[in-house]
Amino acid sequence: MRTHDHAAPAEPSGGCATPVTKRLLIDGQLRTTAHTFESIDPATGVVMGHAPNASVEDAEAAVHAARRAFDTTDWATDVDLRVRCLDQLHTALVEHKEELRELTIAEVGATRMLTNANQLEQPIEIIRYYADLLRDYPLSQELGAIEVRGQSHRRWVEKEAVGVVSAIVAYNYPHQLALAKLGPALAAGCTVVLKGAPDTPLVTLALGELIAEHTDIPPGVVNVLSSTEVAVGEVLSTHPEVDAVTFTGSTVVGRKIMAAASATLKRVFLELGGKSALIVLDDADLATAATFAAFSICSHAGQGCAITTRLLVPRAQHDAIVEQVAAMLGHVSYGDPNDPKTYMGPLISAKQRDKVDGIVQRAVTAGARLVTGGKRVDPGFFYAPTLLADVDPDSELAQEEVFGPVLAVIPFDDDDDAVRIANNSAYGLSGGVMSADNERAIALARRIRSGTFSINGGNYFAPDVPFGGYKQSGIGREMGTAGLEEFLEQKSFAAVVA
Incomplete structure (x- = not known):
């Protein structure tokens, strides 16, 4: 490992040469907004791009789109469609890896070395993992028959999607955090509103553009937002059409999200701080x-x-x-x-x-x-x-x-x-x-x-290992089979056997 002159880092020499702009993804449409906000290259302090500043109305439109897609399309029930779309997303991520790498270096301040690992290349494989897991994952389980008052009763359990998911990610590992939520949620059959971090919005919006332009994921199944407005996060945490909230960030904010979601008893997953x-x-x-x-x-x-x-x-x-x-x-x-x-x-x-x-x-x-x-x-x-x-x-x-x-x-x-x-x-x-x-x-x-x-x-x-914490480090697990099951409900059935 070479030793750097620690008096002053070298002037950054690469990254994104021209200002970057990205668009929101709402109901299958890539959209701009009347207002934007700056994204800063942390290695230079210079503006490297602009992101659309989604409004409360944009957030509500995204939630409505996700609700419609869940309730009126066959996304939640068509396993083959979900596998195909996850395969397409993985292919798109691999094919656009170098473009994503330069954007990640410029906006996140991640080193080129780290993009070869857990800042980009390893997270891409999360999508591959869930596409493969879904192919063989048992969505039903037979519990056997029992005799009740002289009749035989067959009993079984089926697993189905939780519903509409709000996914809110932090700035530090934006690809990892977004894909660790998006991959299992989509595999489970959920629809998603994904909100990028205000400090690193462009890398998350780039994911939305790949979904819109390179996959058959139906309109409304994935919606991607960027915003500096606190009220937008409040919509995603409290909206009655949202069934679950998954958040990565500080414990302070995680407590607020948990409290906000409690009014409608949403399922909440939190990946928070550590010491x-x-x-x-x-x-x-x-x-x-x-x-x-x-x-x-x-x-x-x-x-x-x-x-x-x-x-x-x-x-x-x-x-x-x-x-x-x-x-x-x-x-x-x-x-x-x-x-x-x-x-x-x-x-x-x-x-x-x-x-x-x-x-x-x-x-x-x-x-x-x-x-x-x-x-x-x-x-x-x-x-x-x-x-x-x-x-x-x-x-x-x-x-x-x-x-x-x-x-x-x-x-x-x-x-x-x-x-x-x-x-x-x-x-x-x-x-x-x-x-x-x-x-x-x-x-x-x-x-x-x-x-x-x-x-x-x-x-x-790794994608197959559950990740999460005890105490105030969070609730629930991401990645692995456990990560998929966070987005599944269990429904128990019983039928009298003639």
Whole structure:
């Protein structure tokens, strides 16, 4: 991994050369709006495109279209049609992959390196996974016959689509988040209104254009919106014609959506924040642990809900591990996300960078030791890889989601103490453990209250693996068979057998 001059990142050299504009997709029609809003390239701070600013009326039209498509077409009952359309969508995504790559680098600030993985290419395969799963997934189950008052009663269960789904995604991994909702919802037979994040609207709108122009998905089955209006999100969360809401974003907003949806008792799935701990046990290889911790916290500039942002280390080895992690952070290349050699890109906005810096500065004031980083880097919205040591496990830094390349090192006394500290969080999304003893590591992992967990660097993230959290990290699961079943209702039948 090359070392970048950390004084200032290189001027971005690629991405989208001309301003990008996209359109809404409502009831099968690609539409513009009277008003637009800017999309900013976070690596430069320069406007790179404009998105249509959907109104409340646009949102209501999208919901009505989804309701009509669900109630009056055979989308929900025609499995062969759904498989064919998912196949077409996968093909379209693959064929337009390079166009999507450049747009993702420019708007999301994702590095070219990351678009080869979980910023683009891996998410595309979610659609392939659900198309294949649907071909063989059993939508009915026989429960057998029973005798009741001298008669034989056949009993069975059928699974059918929940209905109209509002899908609201965050800015950090927009392809992953959109496709992890859209894929299983469509496979289940639902119709969808998908809303992109205001910071990264164009990549989500591009998905809508591919659906409109390259698939046989019927009008109204998928509707795609972008908007800066809070009222638009409120429509999607409260509209009586919406049957389910799936949201990825902050826990604060997730609570509001859950409360708003409660008036009509909508099914709600929430993929929210995290404050995951990486536990380094006393028998672990320190160099391996330090490398893993350093490069994990800098993945997509720390803008990932499942990233391990707390590093728990044996008290006796605290200083040695801190020294090695700091050295590894010095090897993290950051700057122009278009450069194939760049590992870390910018934060999404000036506002987010200010938030990250504020938490870091308050942590230092509260007594944490700043080892390296802790500074803004211009141009664009870069923040230097940051390491803080001797962090109080009850402090703001250890408890609140930072969403930046900031790692907090917390000492522990023994395995029980490490488990206590790791579980001392409102969140429960992910975590990790490093140990030379695999069985010891697995035993400790089972004691952590989180929905996903990595043992010695194990990678659980794939289309067939359920993803989601405990506690205030969310409700429900995305991906895998579990992700499909979130969008299915179960109907029980019984019939007297003559």
